[in-house]
Amino acid sequence: MRRPLVAGNWKMHGTRASVAELIEGLRCLALPGNIDVAVFPPCLFIPQVIDGLAGKSITVGAQNCAMQSQLGALTGEIAASQLADAGCSLVLVGHSERRLMLGEHDDLLCRKFAAAQVSGLVPLLCVGETLAQRDAGQALSVIKQQVGIVVERLGIDAFARAVLAYEPVWAIGSGLTASAQQAQDVHAAIRAQLAAENAAVAGTVRILYGGSVKAANAAELFGMPDIDGGLIGGASLNADEFGAICRAAGS
Ligand code: 13P
Numbered sequence: 001m002r003r004p005l006v007a008g009n010w011k012m013h014g015t016r017a018s019v020a021e022l023i024e025g026l027r028c029l030a031l032p033g034n035i036d037v038a039v040f041p042p043c044l045f046i047p048q049v050i051d052g053l054a055g056k057s058i059t060v061g062a063q064n065c066a067m068q069s070q071l072g073a074l075t076g077e078i079a080a081s082q083l084a085d086a087g088c089s090l091v092l093v094g095h096s097e098r099r100l101m102l103g104e105h106d107d108l109l110c111r112k113f114a115a116a117q118v119s120g121l122v123p124l125l126c127v128g129e130t131l132a133q134r135d136a137g138q139a140l141s142v143i144k145q146q147v148g149i150v151v152e153r154l155g156i157d158a159f160a161r162a163v164l165a166y167e168p169v170w171a172i173g174s175g176l177t178a179s180a181q182q183a184q185d186v187h188a189a190i191r192a193q194l195a196a197e198n199a200a201v202a203g204t205v206r207i208l209y210g211g212s213v214k215a216a217n218a219a220e221l222f223g224m225p226d227i228d229g230g231l232i233g234g235a236s237l238n239a240d241e242f243g244a245i246c247r248a249a250g251s
Contacts, residue, residue: 002206004222004229004245004249006181007038007124008236009063009092009210016090019045022118023052031057032250035075035229038090039236043078050087058101061090061124064098067111077240080112080119091116093123100130108150110153117161124163125186126149126231127190131170140189147190156197157250162189164207169213173233180220185207187226215244222249 014022019041038059041049050060066077083091083223093116094109109125116123127146143166150158166186168178178186187205192246195202209221210231221227229249235241 002228003205004035005038005206005208006035006229006246006249007040007090007094007122007165007208008242009040009231009233010042010143010237011063011097011233012042014042014045016045019048019051022237022239023049026053026058026242027056028051028224029239029246031243034249035246037246039091040092040165046083046088047088051210059089059122060087061092062159063092063095065091065093065112065116065119065121067108067115069115074156076081080116080121084119084121090122090124090163093125095126096128096167096172100169100229106149110150111148113158113162113231114154117158119233122161122163124165124208124231126165126167128167128211130170134168134170137235139186143186143190144193149192151197152193156194156201159194159198159201160204162205165210166190166207167210167231175212177212177217178209180224181218183221184224187224191226213245215241215247215248218245218248219251 021117038061040061055197062083064075065080068081071079093112098104115124129142133142171178187221190207191202206228208229208231213230213232214235
């Protein structure tokens with residue numbers, strides 16, 4: 001049985017004051033004991049969030065890391081080893097906003113994924129198709145390619161210490177959620193792709209759904225057999241809403 005994970009991606013939101021409020025709200029939540037909960041604040045706030053959530057069972061991750069794990073001359077980047085040193089345990093890799101707006105390509109993402117693991121962080125690899133790709137009937141092939149490149153470069157065993165998230169680009173921040181069945185179909189396809197390489201890894205890896213998840217639709221999504229929790233954007237900025245999503249994952 002896979003333990004659900006609900007993760008909040010705060011993206012480029014927050015000020016020191018609003019983050020302090022959000023921490024306070026998260027501290028007050030009664031979280032189910034049978035799920036894992038994580039938040040991904042902007043890097044600047046990671047120490048504040050780690051200190052603020054001390055003693056609360058919420059882990060903290062980063063939204064990005066450098067492609068090399070060791071320290072060095074790479075202006076503006078943060079190494080996975082620095083994130084680990086700061087107390088992070090997870091890092092997002094390949095979010096569509098970085099793939100599409102910052103031009104992050106598969107080669108770079110594979111290097112970030114590997115750098116995260118070398119540093120002891122768990123990479124959370126995001127994949128997903130655009131609306132044009134879905135309309136052209138290419139959703140499954142696009143996702144197969146996005147997952148496949150990491151398997152090919154780093155080996156299936158890399159997924160024994162990783163998390164996946166299916167985030168259809170058209171559902172992110174749009175209010176349009178994939179139907180539970182649409183999401184399940186993609187999650188099952190990803191798991192089958194991994195199972196063809198190693199059934200044990202495929203059976204244990206957690207595949208989260210992301211894209212306009214809120215308290216009102218979370219239970220239906222999380223009720224699907226291959227959906228192991230959610231990667232939550234906008235709704236994770238509201239502690240009560242995020243708490244309700246966590247409860248949906250725990251029930
Ligand atoms: P929304 O929940 O705001 O649609 O964002 C999803 C997402 O991109 C999480 O990484």
